[in-house]
Amino acid sequence: xxxxxxxxxxxxxxxxxxxxxxxxxxxxxxxxxxxxxxxxxxxxxxxxxxxxxxxxxxxxxxxxxxxxxxxxxxxxxxxxxxxxxxxxxxxxxxxxxxxxxxxxxxxxxxxxx
Amino acid sequence: xxxxxxxxxxxxxxxxxxxxxxxxxxxxxxxxxxxxxxxxxxxxxxxxxxxxxxxxxxxxxxxxxxxxxxxxxxxxxxxxxxxxxxxxxxxxxxxxxxxxxxxxxxxxxxxxx
Numbered sequence: 277x278x279x280x281x282x283x284x285x286x287x288x289x290x291x292x293x294x295x296x297x298x299x300x301x302x303x304x305x306x307x308x309x310x311x312x313x314x315x316x317x318x319x320x321x322x323x324x325x326x327x328x329x330x331x332x333x334x335x336x337x338x339x340x341x342x343x344x345x346x347x348x349x350x351x352x353x354x355x356x357x358x359x360x361x362x363x364x365x366x367x368x369x370x371x372x373x374x375x376x377x378x379x380x381x382x383x384x385x386x387x388x389x
Numbered sequence: 390x391x392x393x394x395x396x397x398x399x400x401x402x403x404x405x406x407x408x409x410x411x412x413x414x415x416x417x418x419x420x421x422x423x424x425x426x427x428x429x430x431x432x433x434x435x436x437x438x439x440x441x442x443x444x445x446x447x448x449x450x451x452x453x454x455x456x457x458x459x460x461x462x463x464x465x466x467x468x469x470x471x472x473x474x475x476x477x478x479x480x481x482x483x484x485x486x487x488x489x490x491x492x493x494x495x496x497x498x499x500x501x502x
Contacts, residue, residue: 311492318393318476318492319433334489366432376421376480378490380432 279303280381282367287386289361297352297384299367307370308350309378310334310342312363319366325350354386361388390415393493395477401499406467410496412477413459421480422453424462426473427495433476436462467500474498 280301289295299308307326311319321334325344339358344350350369354361364385368378395412402408414422422439437444439451439460450463460477477493 309489316397316494318494321489324489364430376490377423377435377438379435383432385430 280367280369280379282365282381282384284384285382287384289386289388291388292356293388294353294355295361295386295388297354297365297367297386299350299352299381300348301350301367301369301381302348303369303371303379304347305369305379306347306372308344309368309370310340310350310352311366311368312336313366313383314363322352322365354388361386391493392416392481392491393477393479395475395493395496397494398497399499400496401501402467403501404467404469406500407463407465408467408498409461409463410475410477410498411459411461412493412496413457414477414479414491415458416479416481416491417455417458419479419481422451422460423478423490424449424451424460425476425478425492427476428473433492436475464498467498469500469502472498472500 283298309324310322313319323342325331341353366383367381370378393414424436425433426436427433439453443452448465452461474495474497476495481491
């Protein structure tokens with residue numbers, strides 16, 4: 277079954293701790309994206325990667341970091357510098373830079389207290 | 390002005406009704422348009438792309454009006470299972486050509502028996 281997986285589904289952390297969210301895809305998609313969604317708001321782009329070993333900041337990259345060492349994987353680290361980390365984090369992928377259609381993983385709901 | 394604006398709703402309609410949502414976008418250079426569906430606490434799922442000539446997929450019809458910069462989604466013969474939040478999505482040209490998507494905040498539809 278092809279798809280995008282994110283783990284864990286729910287994550288709880290204490291303030292001041294870094295946490296890494298996993299995103300894996302076996303769709304052979306080149307591009308991958310991280311978004312966050314807050315209640316009643318649209319998705320906001322955190323980071324994106326069009327190819328392996330390359331990634332760019334999105335609109336709200338402060339307090340986050342990513343890596344893209346493999347085509348299939350695009351982990352997101354939420355650092356202690358992120359002021360309001362509690363949110364629903366969604367990973368997406370698209371076939372290539374030519375395609376805008378993005379497909380999402382099931383998301384990770386992060387709660388920081 | 391937001392890049393993508395939608396009426397948040399909720400739209401409460403009886404089963405079998407026809408319901409239409411509109412969405413306006415601010416970037417006249419946008420080229421790709423989509424409707425995504427998001428169920429409560431789940432990831433967005435691509436419902437349909439929106440083409441210049443309009444397109445239909447079963448009970449769903451999407452239309453694009455470039456002159457007025459709006460997109461519409463029409464749902465005929467509403468089912469209880471159509472209850473969800475519908476996200477209007479538009480591509481935007483970033484400075485780095487990142488081919489990013491901008492998501493509206495969504496319109497909530499509640500179909501009632």
